[in-house]
Amino acid sequence: MKLWDCIITAVRALTGNKLRSILTMLGILIGVAAVISVLSLGKAQEAEIEKGFASLGSNLIWVIPGAPSAAGETYTMTLTLKDAEAIARDAPSVVAVSPMAQTTAQIVAGRENVRTSVRGVTPQAEWVNNHVVAQGSFISEYDYKSKSRVAVLGGEIAESLFGQMEPTGRHIRIDGRKFEVIGVLLSKGTGFGDEDLMVYMPLSTFSFTMGAQVGITGHNIHAISVRAGSKDEVESAQQEITAILRDRHHIREGEEDDFRFISLEAIAAQVGQVMGIMQLVLGAIAAISLLVGSIGIMNIMLVSVTERVREIGLRKGVGAKRRDILLQFLTEAAVLGLCGGAIGVALGWIIINITSIILTNAGFPIGATISGDIIALAVFVSFTVGVVSGLYPAIRAARLDPIESLRHE
Numbered sequence: 547m548k549l550w551d552c553i554i555t556a557v558r559a560l561t562g563n564k565l566r567s568i569l570t571m572l573g574i575l576i577g578v579a580a581v582i583s584v585l586s587l588g589k590a591q592e593a594e595i596e597k598g599f600a601s602l603g604s605n606l607i608w609v610i611p612g613a614p615s616a617a618g619e620t621y622t623m624t625l626t627l628k629d630a631e632a633i634a635r636d637a638p639s640v641v642a643v644s645p646m647a648q649t650t651a652q653i654v655a656g657r658e659n660v661r662t663s664v665r666g667v668t669p670q671a672e673w674v675n676n677h678v679v680a681q682g683s684f685i686s687e688y689d690y691k692s693k694s695r696v697a698v699l700g701g702e703i704a705e706s707l708f709g710q711m712e713p714t715g716r717h718i719r720i721d722g723r724k725f726e727v728i729g730v731l732l733s734k735g736t737g738f739g740d741e742d743l744m745v746y747m748p749l750s751t752f753s754f755t756m757g758a759q760v761g762i763t764g765h766n767i768h769a770i771s772v773r774a775g776s777k778d779e780v781e782s783a784q785q786e787i788t789a790i791l792r793d794r795h796h797i798r799e800g801e802e803d804d805f806r807f808i809s810l811e812a813i814a815a816q817v818g819q820v821m822g823i824m825q826l827v828l829g830a831i832a833a834i835s836l837l838v839g840s841i842g843i844m845n846i847m848l849v850s851v852t853e854r855v856r857e858i859g860l861r862k863g864v865g866a867k868r869r870d871i872l873l874q875f876l877t878e879a880a881v882l883g884l885c886g887g888a889i890g891v892a893l894g895w896i897i898i899n900i901t902s903i904i905l906t907n908a909g910f911p912i913g914a915t916i917s918g919d920i921i922a923l924a925v926f927v928s929f930t931v932g933v934v935s936g937l938y939p940a941i942r943a944a945r946l947d948p949i950e951s952l953r954h955e
Contacts, residue, residue: 559850559878560885570846571886573839574931578890578924580835583897585923586916588825590902592818605777606675608808609633609770609787624795624804627765632790633772639783644674644771647752653745654719655707662703664720664745666752674771675741682714682729689728690748695755697725701733702742720745723755780809836927840935843882847875847939851946858946868944875940876933883932884925891916891924 560567611624630645647666652659671677672684680701689696697718704713704727713727725747734741749767774783784807791797791805851858858871895916 553877553881555874555877557881560881566846567882567885570842570882571839571889573835573842574883574886574928575839575890575893577833577835577837577839578887578928579893579897580831581829581833581927582891582894582916582920582924583901584825584828585920586894586898587901588821588828589917590915592821605774605780606810607772607774607780607783607787609772609791609805610768610808611804612806623766623768625767625770627767629791629794630767630770632794633770633787636790637772637783637786639774639779639786640772641775642670642674642773644668644671645749645767645769646671646771647749647757647766647768649756651721651745651756652719653703653707655716658707660703660706662743662745663740664747664752664756666749666756667746668749671746671771674773678732679729680732681712682727684729685746685748690750693750693754694748695723695725695751696728696747698729698731698746699727700731700742700744700746703745704730718745720747721756784809836931839886840931843879843932843935844939846882847879847936848942850878851875851939851943854943855946858943862946871946872940872944875943876936879936879940880929880932883928883930883935886932887924887928890928891921894924 609625609629625645627645630643633640634643644667646668649664650661651664652661653664667675667685669685669687669690672679677684677698679698682698684698685696688694697720699707699713707713707718708716713730716727718725718727731741731746772783772787774780787807788803792803795804797803861871898916
């Protein structure tokens with residue numbers, strides 16, 4: 547019996563019991579749609595996060611107060627402007643340094659009123675943190691030295707405060723103090739959304755106007771952004787910074803550091819690992835539907851064998867061999883799986899597009915699409931599930947005795 551004849555026979559048999567065939571495909575359909583949605587949305591989110599990390603650069607390091615083992619505690623302000631200057635001067639693997647201080651404040655622009663993060667930075671922050679100015683300009687050396695009351699807005703906070711209006715040249719109030727907006731930064735996307743919600747001012751101005759309320763006195767700072775010469779120099783930069791700060795802070799051998807590092811490369815690796823685990827868990831949950839669907843196919847194929855015993859007997863009586871019967875029922879199971887998989891791909895595409903629209907409207911734009919490799923995987927899995935599920939019923943049908951089958955009522 548030719549394969550094409552088997553396919554035609556399988557389609558006729560399945561369309562003869564439309565409702566039963568649709569209900570049988572339901573498990574495969576839901577499973578494939580769920581797996582496709584999870585994989586596609588997961589890949590899209592991973593791409594957004596990678597884009598966010600790429601916008602900062604893999605050779606960025608943050609130095610913050612506190613020992614690595616003291617996570618969650620309130621740390622003493624151990625870093626100073628002099629520390630940042632020493633790192634810039636004495637660390638060969640470091641190409642740029644930007645000290646910073648941060649707090650939250652109430653921002654008022656006309657009738658708009660929001661509470662968000664305010665960060666005091668030096669002019670070097672534009673390059674160290676890879677800020678791209680979309681409108682106006684960033685904080686200058688003159689602004690820093692003269693303690694100017696100027697502010698640069700993140701892309702999203704600028705839109706929240708001014709909508710479609712041009713922000714540069716306008717004034718805002720930060721905790722009641724008047725500042726002029728001199729620039730707006732280009733959005734960095736969902737991977738680092740907090741950067742888009744930040745308001746930046748000169749660190750000197752921050753210390754003068756807001757330092758007392760966040761415990762910054764004299765030259766204390768909250769963190770130091772450091773850019774190594776390259777990704778390969780990150781480790782050597784950390785070693786150099788450690789030696790410099792331990793010497794400056796008079797930390798004796800055997801004592802813990804009063805500072806710690808946050809490496810962008812390490813964060814990216816951890817985020818990637820978490821995303822991988824989440825996709826694996828969600829994929830495993832979605833795969834349960836495929837298992838249910840495979841059981842459904844096996845069940846229906848066994849019922850079909852029982853209902854068509856006389857037909858099997860007649861086929862064998864006119865010369866059909868065991869392999870012909872086996873191939874016929876395997877083809878029916880495979881067609882069930884493939885049809886369920888095809889509809890599942892279409893349903894998954896609909897789910898992905900609806901989810902993308904919802905997330906975009908909620909302020910989290912994500913460009914999710916179904917890639918060719920995911921479609922190929924879905925087709926292969928649905929075909930395999932169909933064949934494996936139909937194997938036992940097909941073997942059972944092939945082993946039926948033709949004489950006993952013809953006597954069957």
